[in-house]
Amino acid sequence: MSAAGGDKYQYLAAISVNIISISYGAFCGWPSSSFLELAAENSPLETGPLSPKDQGWVASNICLGGLFGTFLFTWLADKIGRKWSLMWMALPNLLGWVIIPFARNPMHLIIARFIGGAAGGGCFTVIPIYISELASDNIRGTLGVFLVLTCNFGVVLAFILGYYFNYAQVSWIVSSLSFVFVGCFWFMPETPQYLAKTNKVEEAEHSLRYYRNIKSNPAKELSEELQLELQQLKTTEKPAGDADDDDAEATGVxxxxxxxxxxxxxxxxxxxxxxxxxxxxxxxxxxxxxxxxxxxxxxxxxxxxxxxxxxxxxxxxxxxxxxxxxxxxxxxxxxxxxxxxxxxxxxxxxxxxxxxxxxxxxxxxxxxxxxxxxxxxxxxxxxxxxxxxxxxxxxxxxxxxxxxxxxxxxxxxxxxxxxxxxxxxxxxxxxxxxxxxxxxxxxxxxxxxxxxxxxxxxxxxxxxxxx
Missing domain, CATH: 1.20.1250.20 (MFS general substrate transporter like domains)
Structure with a gap:
């Protein structure tokens, strides 16, 4: 089995999950060109040109949203799993973009940035966990850097779109990435470690085999390294009597x-x-x-x-x-x-x-x-x-x-x-x-x-x- 063949589904998962990072990166880059339009004399806002003070709040509020998203989506990642926590991020990511074209005053923009920032907080918290739990040791670094690479790609995308389109058109264009993300990431399995931790060892084995691109048949196909990984997953399984303690396990730090x-x-x-x-x-x-x-x-x-x-x-x-x-x-x-x-x-x-x-x-x-x-x-x-x-x-x-x-x-x-x-x-x-x-x-x-x-x-x- 070639390394490339064994790793291809890990690369596919890393690319799919980071589609939402492209959208968040565009959210970070959006003010660069949009503020020029919103602060102009003919500003589309009903309250008139966006003042420097308001620009500061609109720009920095994405960080406060990120703080909120960090707590929310980390909690969800332990409650409902890494995959579904990430899937739910598409909602605030989409809302953040959709509110912008309808904004009539700075407060609407601040709310949009806060909601979009919450998705970003989840991205930078849950995606590294997701990648670290599915990636092989030899490519974990490359897959881990995809997060910042795609985020920076999103920033450049927003800069380029902002050069050719107005701020509302940019919002509508980038909002489509939320649907692309859900369509691509929907088919990815939960991480093996999380499944094993929640007493789903058979599903964990299927997940590991998927990410390592191994047929789900004979164990002799497995290398010693992968057999060790499977064994570690099985030792993560809790006894049946402890099944009721799943919730405590997830939050028992x-x-x-x-x-x-x-x-x-x-x-x-x-x-x-x-x-x-x-x-x-x-x-x-x-x-x-x-x-x-x-x-x-x-x-x-x-x-x-x-x-x-x-x-x-x-x-x-x-x-x-x-x-x-x-x-x-x-x-x-x-x-x-x-x-x-x-x-x-x-x-x-x-x-x-x-x-x-x-x-x-x-x-x-x-x-x-x-x-x-x-x-x-x-x-x-x-x-x-x-x-x-x-x-x-x-x-x-x-x-x-x-x-x-x-x-x-x-x-x-x-x-x-x-x-x-x-x-x-x-x-x-x-x-x-x-x-x-x-x-x-x-x-x-x-x-x-x-x-x-x-x-x-x-x-x-x-x-x-x-x-």
Whole structure:
């Protein structure tokens, strides 16, 4: 059996489930061009042009929706399964898009963004769990990065559609992805681990055979590795007398589970990665794309600049999918953090020299080069891999709860950094703000070098043993 043949249904599942990530990515990219239309004098809103304050609320409310979705869909993932939790995400994802064309005031847009953000919270919480529970060790990294790759593809899609269509037409076009997602993902089985945990071992075996592309007949077709996987599923089965305790099993995580030495260290590593994912400033600085290009004397329209930036992120994330199972997670994270810091340092030096009166006109390419280099390296590692790593290092019992808590931290930090960005630039200046982010990026590199384990090709048990 070829590796390609054995893995094809895992790739199919990863592509199908991430169709909804494309839609959420488009939701993230939608404000870039739409705000230009909504803030214009001839704004279609009945309340008139969208003010900067309202733009801030409309843009950042997706993070609050993400926080809500993180709790809701993680709870559903343990109650009704990974598959059906993901299927239900299509509803808020669709509603978020459908409300936008009918919006008559900023509050309608804020509600739409909150609802769409809830679907995003579910995506970044449940999809990593789903992938980690079905993927073979040798391709788990590649499949795990699909989440960020498809999300970035959605961002670029929104930028391109926004260049050719108005904000309402973009909403109708992208809303169709919800139906495509349901149509494709409907046929995927539940993950083997979840089925085994809920005392459905026969279904779990069929699921494992499906994802490993093995006929459901003789056991002699199975390699030793797959026989071991099946045996592990069977040992996950609860005795018949404990069937009534299914609900307690799903929600029976206690603080004592987090207090175990290895588990506590795994959680703290995840906390550090998630925190630096936002504190490196790359996501927040995307809001300053137009400012940076204008500062460099670029004559590009903001919409074209956004498409270029989105394309850079997409290329970086694609490189990550190619390299993550070859070079490993730790090396890519380390190179990414250092690269982000170097790109930000170049931008900060240029901005500082410009503010202090030095003639830097001949170096006007530096901000764009530094910004592009920063985004490329960020997409290769620090913006894409933490979601994969935390799903790999968490023990199965606390995986859902731990990822829910860590994603809640991410949404809170993201909201705070985006809202405080104007305060930072007003008090520290653009150069001071960028230097602050650069120092945090270099701190992330130190953290990764010392604490983050390599997880490439390892089982959860082996990863925990190495901590």
């Amino acid at each position: 206690t603080w004592a589970d987090f207090a175990k030495g290895k588990t506590r260290k795994a959680f703290l590593i995840g906390f550090g990665l998630i925190s630096f994912n936002q504190l490196c400033g790359c996501f927040a600085m995307l809001n300053y794309t137009a400012v940076i290009f204008e500062q460099a004397g670029s004559s590009l329209k903001p919409t074209i600049a956004a498409i270029i930036v989105g394309g850079i992120q997409l290329v970086g994330t694609y490189l990550s999918t190619l390299l993550v199972d070859k070079l490993g997670r730790k090396l890519l994270l380390l190179v990414s953090a250092v690269g982000i810091g170097l790109g930000q340092s170049a931008m900060g030096i240029y901005s500082y020299l410009q503010v202090t009166g030095y003639h830097v006109a001949s170096f006007s390419w530096v901000p764009i080069a530094g910004f592009s280099f920063m985004l490329l390296l960020a997409a290769v590692g620090l913006l894409s891999l933490p979601f994969l790593v935390i799903s790999e290092i968490m023990p199965q019992k606390i995986r859902s709860t731990a990822i829910m808590l860590l994603m809640s931290v991410l949404w809170l930090i993201s909201t705070c950094v985006i809202k405080l960005m104007p305060v930072f630039t007003a008090t520290l200046g653009m150069h001071g703000t960028v230097f602050m982010f650069a120092s945090l990026s270099f701190s992330a590199a130190v953290f990764i070098a010392i604490f983050v384990p390599e997880t490439k090709g390892k089982t959860v048990e082996a990863i925990l043993a190495s901590l």
